[in-house]
Amino acid sequence: MTATVFAAVIAAAAQESNDSVQAENTLLQQELAQRNAELAQRDAQLAERDAELAEIERRKADKAIWGPGRFTKLSYNFASTGDGVNPVEKSKYSVSLAKGASYLFPSKAVAGILKFGFDVTWFDFTFTKYKSPVYGVDGGWTSTPEYTTDSKDEDDFDLDLGRMSLNLGALGIGPRVSVAPFANKDNGLRYLRASLYFHYQPTVSAYAVSEDGETEFSFAYLGMWRFGGCIQYRRIGIGVEGYWGKAKFEALGLDSFVDEGFADDQPKIERKFASTRLYLSFSF
Numbered sequence: 001m002t003a004t005v006f007a008a009v010i011a012a013a014a015q016e017s018n019d020s021v022q023a024e025n026t027l028l029q030q031e032l033a034q035r036n037a038e039l040a041q042r043d044a045q046l047a048e049r050d051a052e053l054a055e056i057e058r059r060k061a062d063k064a065i066w067g068p069g070r071f072t073k074l075s076y077n078f079a080s081t082g083d084g085v086n087p088v089e090k091s092k093y094s095v096s097l098a099k100g101a102s103y104l105f106p107s108k109a110v111a112g113i114l115k116f117g118f119d120v121t122w123f124d125f126t127f128t129k130y131k132s133p134v135y136g137v138d139g140g141w142t143s144t145p146e147y148t149t150d151s152k153d154e155d156d157f158d159l160d161l162g163r164m165s166l167n168l169g170a171l172g173i174g175p176r177v178s179v180a181p182f183a184n185k186d187n188g189l190r191y192l193r194a195s196l197y198f199h200y201q202p203t204v205s206a207y208a209v210s211e212d213g214e215t216e217f218s219f220a221y222l223g224m225w226r227f228g229g230c231i232q233y234r235r236i237g238i239g240v241e242g243y244w245g246k247a248k249f250e251a252l253g254l255d256s257f258v259d260e261g262f263a264d265d266q267p268k269i270e271r272k273f274a275s276t277r278l279y280l281s282f283s284f
Contacts, residue, residue: 062107064234065180065191066115069102072282077243079128079275081165081207089163094128096277098169102176112184114177119197121172124224126243128275132162132211161210165273167203169224174199191234199226203245207271209252220247222273230281237281244274 077094104117176197182189201224208217228241248268 061190062109065183065193066104066109066178068235068283069104070283071100071102071237072284073098073239073279074282075126075277075279077126077128077275077277079130079273081128081130081271081273083269083271085269089130089132091275092129092131092162094126094275096124096126096279098124100172102178104176104178109180109183113181114179116175116177119172119174119176119199121169121199121201124167124169124172124201124203126165126167126169126275128165128167130163130165132160160212161208161215163210164208166206166208167222167224167273168205169201169203172199172201172224172226174226192231194229194231196229197227200224201226201243201245205247205249205273207249207252216252218249218252220249220271222247224273228277230279232281232283235283237283239279239281241277241279242274243277244272246270246272 073096075096075098077091077096079091079094080088082088098121100119100121100123102117102119104115106115109115174197176195178193178195180190180193182192184190203222203224204219205222206217206219208215210216222245224243224245226241226243228239230237230239247270249271251269
């Protein structure tokens, strides 16, 4: 009887110990599972943060490669103008100042290197001084003025500024395609990109003739066209573009002379403008 009781007590104690161990193991497993879940959550948060940092770095690099879109261009131009009747007048000098912005898509470049978009030119200011032709040498035009020894009153003063034009364009627009062939490289070449563009530029033009002591102006609206390309590294670029257009102006100077003399009511003449521009571009 005593042995039976003792065995029962031993069995009960062993069962209790076993239950305690199992409960402790279960608790440890729960704590371990909870800890693993916390670690997994922390790893997910770290991965998300790493992805955010990678996206920030990508956007930073993307902005350095493709932007900012705002630009200012300073140009020296080889320009000419003509009315189809008289010889073409070539520029003595010509300069331009333009400011605008480029808008490129998509946000992530195609294949990492290609973007499309459009440009808006807020304004385009161009001044050109032409070589003034003078009639009277060998029965034709020349770019070298004739000087005579005819006596003039010392008080006479003829202000002869020659021929010039002033063009002011605004709100030009047109497509652009840009490629950064080394954008996927992890070196300085990644910031090198090339662009081609084609624009339409609404323009108001003033053409002036200041000869023989008289100055005349003629004004017209022109639809100017611009096609060009540039190579840019970070915020500085160089480029070349063609710029052309035509409009009808009032005849000025000797252009207004007809067989019967100077006519006030003769029709306007079509004058064409064309230039090749070499420019520096700055993006800020």
